[in-house]
Amino acid sequence: MNSDAQRELIPRDDTLQMIGALNSLQVKFAAAERYQLLDATGRVPALPSYAELLQHASDAQALSQDVVQLTLEFARSAHSTNRVGSRVLAHLATAATMSSHAVPNFAGTAENVLSLPRSSGPTDRQHRDNRMVIDHATARAYLRRTSESLRDAVQELNAHLDFHRFLPAQTRQQSPATPPPRPSARHR
DSSP: OOHHHHHHOOOHHHHHHHHHHHHHHHHHHHHHTTOOOSOTTSSOOSSOOHHHHHHHHHHHHHHHHHHHHHHHHHHHSGGGGSHHHHHHHHHHHHHHHHHHHHHHHHHHHHHHHHTGGGOOSHHHHHHHHHHHHHHHHHHHHHHHHHHHHHHHHHHHHHHHHHHHHHHHHHHHHHSOOOOOOOOOSOOO
16 A cells, blocks of 8 residues: 555544444434424423423533533544545534534523513513524524535545445555566576
């Protein structure tokens, strides 16, 4: 195998381990994307649960921490500097950024619940409800974009696994076994 191809290769076991970690995170994000604010009628409940909405923020923060930690570990690896690794790292960096933006939006949704007693009229309540819907939907959108970035990183790594499968066959074709040395044609 030529040295350029070897430098570009992330070991198969490392690739599979990373794919497993990313897939695990995607499952967690898919569950978090299902967080609901609205009731069955499509409206903000009359008395939304502050604790439940704050739990959304807490869960999003834990997920974001997992993404940031995984991104940090990958960034510190030697693999992050090759062509495939830098593309994977770009997807992970986007995921880390997107996941961190979800947290304050969920927290803002919860904070708006506490303004309910201070709301003086229907206009104030409508404004608060609209703000909550926007914040919650924005947080969920950040979670979705995080999940998409994680999926894109997995796709890069899966393509890299295909490269692993292709490369040994290609190397065998390019470097056949050397033939035995021929006897010298000169006679003494």
